Amino acid sequence: MVCDKTVVCDKTVECDHTVKVLILGGTTESRALASALDTVQGIDTITSLAGRVTRPILPVGQTRIGGFGGPEALAVWLRDNAIDVVVDATHPFASTIGAHAEQATRASGVALLVLTRPPWTAGEGDRWTSVASLPDAASAITPGSRVFLTTGRQGVRYFACVDHSWFLVRSIDPPTGPVPPHMTLHLSRGPFDIDHESTLLADNRIDLLITKNSGGDMTRAKLDAARVTSIPVLVVDRPVRTGSAPTVFDVAAAVDWLANRSSAAS
Structure with missing residues (x-):
């Protein structure tokens, strides 16, 4: 946990910790999450983009563009930057970075949350x-x-x-x-x-x-x-995810999960 200047975690409670969150992004959900967390005191975010799109839509807040160089390098980056939580909000088919996030957070002792959109399901009339x-x-x-x-x-x-x-x-x-x-x-x-x-x-x-x-x-x-x-x-079909990280399916649930973690750490 990173100690920082005193911040107001909500309207009535003060704490002396800031939770640092790395969002693995590039999706609509990752941008919405960065925007939502920008108004939450006690949480600092940085969004990482793979850099595969020529003109990406940039999220609110800090942004880094480019890969990490594999799970070992990502684990080092997490430790060097005192990251407390990684949110994997990448595309459901971005299986490589998802696996790397699982390995890197496990190696560095950093919490991992998966934010993914629910899959489409066929309905009446679909072929x-x-x-x-x-x-x-x-x-x-x-x-x-x-x-x-x-x-x-x-x-x-x-x-x-x-x-x-x-x-x-x-x-x-x-x-x-x-x-x-x-x-x-x-x-x-x-x-x-x-x-x-x-x-x-x-x-x-x-x-x-x-x-x-x-x-x-x-x-x-x-x-x-x-x-x-x-x-x-x-x-x-989507690739099967084999990790054990908790998973949420909308931005509001991710914000609640992170806010609860921030409150518990304060």
């Missing part, structure tokens, strides 16, 4: 097929399909050998690595609404949507539009 991986999704495409591919720029390479179908690829930044031979690239950042997505599907005569089960509201509308038009969807 979803779950697949285990991006290569499995590529293998499941029916020849002659017109595919709306929304798996992120790093995943496009898994579809580079699919020469029997046409792809509309949407990502924030251009894909890295090989791409499908028949492809149109649409650079855009959410949120998207159902009217926008319905028009996009119709204008491009899309008959198959491929997406990762990222969850959240930012890009949910494409699934709603696909349901309305009875377009089948290949949904890539």
Whole structure:
């Protein structure tokens, strides 16, 4: 625990400790958490971004950009910067940094909280097929399909050998690595609404949507539009998380967890 100047932890209680929180970010939830904690006395935050997006939306407060160099280096960084809590608020498919956070916090004796959005679930009228991986999704495409591919720029390479179908690829930044031979690239950042997505599907005569089960509201509308038009969807399942860290599914719960920890430490 880091001793600091006296701060007011709430309106009636004073304490002489500040809880230092590292937010592993890059998501809507991580930015919302940084913003919410900016008004909480007794908690200092710094958000770490991987630096994979060319023009990231920066959160409120301190920010660092770039990787740590593996779990051992992250553990050293946590100790050197007197971090008390790490909040893993990265993308649900960012399995590498999630594993590194588990290892590093365990090695350095730092608390870990996972903040992740709930996965999407199919409802009445949805024509979803779950697949285990991006290569499995590529293998499941029916020849002659017109595919709306929304798996992120790093995943496009898994579809580079699919020469029997046409792809509309949407990502924030251009894909890295090989791409499908028949492809149109649409650079855009959410949120998207159902009217926008319905028009996009119709204008491009899309008959198959491929997406990762990222969850959240930012890009949910494409699934709603696909349901309305009875377009089948290949949904890539999330990687299984094997750590034992406590998990919350919304920002309010994360703020409560951190505030309780701050009060207990004061």
